[in-house]
């Protein structure tokens with residue numbers, strides 16, 4: 246059953262309480278409730294995804310930002326970003342970030358890129374093998390996680406039902422899973438040109454038959470979490486009405502968890518109850534559907550988990566809830582007046598995300614679909630041009646009517662129809678100088694997303710180009726001595742306050758130098774002969790910019806890919822750092838597991854510092870070298886089995 250309000254709950258005690266019905270939480274709730282005798286409650290702060298058009302139409306995703314479906318975070322000023330702050334959207338809706346704007350990142354970057362996302366990328370096999378090696382649990386290896394990746398995936402035909410032979414490798418996909426994936430469902434004007442690049446630049450951008458086969462090095466057809474022309478999210482896949490109709494699965498919406506509570510068993514805190522934000526629920530907290538509820542501190546409401554609490558509130562809110570509850574660095578909590586329950590200094594540390602920058606060109610193009618992506622912009626009232634789909638109300642209405650009629654047309658298109666990755670050569674001076682933060686030879690350092698022209702005017706001189714991402718940031722934590730990497734910390738003892746989000750971008754030389762290499766690789770891409778009559782000139786940054794100017798450009802324009810992970814990191818059972826053990830149980834506690842993007846592994850890597858020239862083993866988050874929804878799904882699918890097995 247799905248409850249809109251706490252007063253509708255029929256029980257105050259469940260076997261498992263899952264905090265956060267987001268990407269991971271929805272999976273865990275679904276899988277645990279497959280066992281009918283297990284009672285599961287999911288508590289989601291946001292509203293339902295059902296009927297939210299902007300969460301269904303792939304091209305409309307940007308419309309979810311800065312609405313009730315977004316947590317509306319802003320980052321702290323970034324030292325490596327010339328003290329800029331940037332928006333940090335997170336899904337505040339059933340399905341979490343998987344229901345939310347999967348590509349708004351690109352829109353917010355000057356709103357130029359012809360994108361509407363839902364990137365389905367698994368990363369490299371090395372990424373997962375490094376997790377296994379670091380944690381000492383082979384269950385996290387590529388080989389052993391692949392069955393869970395396939396269990397999540399339901400490969401489906403593209404919206405336009407075109408012939409997909411030669412565009413993917415069926416042997417590496419799952420056809421019977423839960424979440425739809427597919428190839429692009431609407432052709433774009435530059436597709437044929439992009440397809441010529443691999444033969445013209447075979448060394449830098451060889452053709453990849455399938456981008457998700459474990460070795461993402463080259464250029465291939467884009468894969469998206471889209472099925473039947475609509476977004477597929479953890480909510481549509483795992484918490485659709487046919488699952489929420491299970492009598493043992495309750496989903497409580499519009500409700501925030503503020504703390505989790507424990508009792509000492511010996512010296513070990515055992516977590517058994519959760520505290521809700523009673524005041525904002527504006528109900529008498531003393532009764533839920535006639536049941537007397539235990540109350541604490543005025544208006545707070547507590548619910549009990551008989552077996553385990555599963556914390557799946559995502560990489561920002563999971564550490565926030567932990568710290569609100571006294572789990573974190575003892576001294577930092579004491580300074581805020583929060584009583585320490587469990588001293589775990591790694592909580593909130595180790596935050597890692599991938600920076601994104603755009604290189605723009607003016608191009609010869611009269612692409613009539615020019616900017617269907619501007620559809621989203623016009624809905625915000627920003628465009629006045631009436632010449633193409635992006636700005637012409639009649640064309641927009643037709644596109645929407647087509648989508649509503651049979652879910653085809655320009656609104657089904659993903660970010661781009663292609664995606665590419667590249668690895669810096671082992672003998673590059675950068676790798677020699679700074680070390681290699683990647684997980685191994687199958688792993689890219691940089692991702693490229695070519696986009697179509699984006700000008701509002703149908704004249705030559707449109708802007709096209711490439712967004713590129715550093716997928717192996719080395720933003721890191723150096724023991725307790727120097728905090729160079731990203732972090733999520735509390736701003737105050739107010740459990741509902743917004744936390745400080747420090748992305749830690751460009752605090753390590755490798756990252757800025759690799760991004761400079763990224764700009765040069767984009768230039769190499771567009772220097773391929775196929776673009777000769779298409780590209781007019783590079784407009785931003787300027788083609789003749791020096792490395793110092795490029796560094797400035799990157800620090801001034803980079804944004805986040807919204808791939809924050811690592812703030813409650815998994816580490817080996819005997820590691821002196823980390824928050825959860827390889828079975829995702831919180832270290833030093835019982836009754837509490839964390840299952841979401843925040844557990845992505847923390848380990849050590851050998852890196853040098855540019856000026857100090859010190860070769861050092863640094864603690865570093867091991868983010869996957871791609872977008873992060875697939876690893877989150879894989880973590881959640883495996884976690885569900887780990888939990889089920891431990892309660893057999």
Ligand SMILES: Cc1cc2nc3c(=O)[nH]c(=O)nc-3n(C[C@H](O)[C@H](O)[C@H](O)COP(=O)(O)OP(=O)(O)OC[C@H]3O[C@@H](n4cnc5c(N)ncnc54)[C@H](O)[C@@H]3O)c2cc1C
Pocket residue numbers: 264265266267268269270288289290291334335336337338339340341342343345346347348349350362363364365366500501502503557558559560562563566806807808809840841842843872873874875877
């Ligand atoms: C704008 C954007 C674009 C992205 N694009 C892509 C992409 O194209 N491809 C890709 O692979 N990845 C993408 N990602 C990243 C990916 O979506 C995330 O890494 C992943 O979904 C995170 O899953 P999660 O379970 O850790 O957290 P979430 O999915 O964020 O789930 C956390 C849930 O917990 C809820 N919650 C939080 N606090 C509380 C509380 N106190 N009480 C109750 N509930 C609470 C939240 O509302 C949310 O529903 C994108 C992310 C964003 C934000």
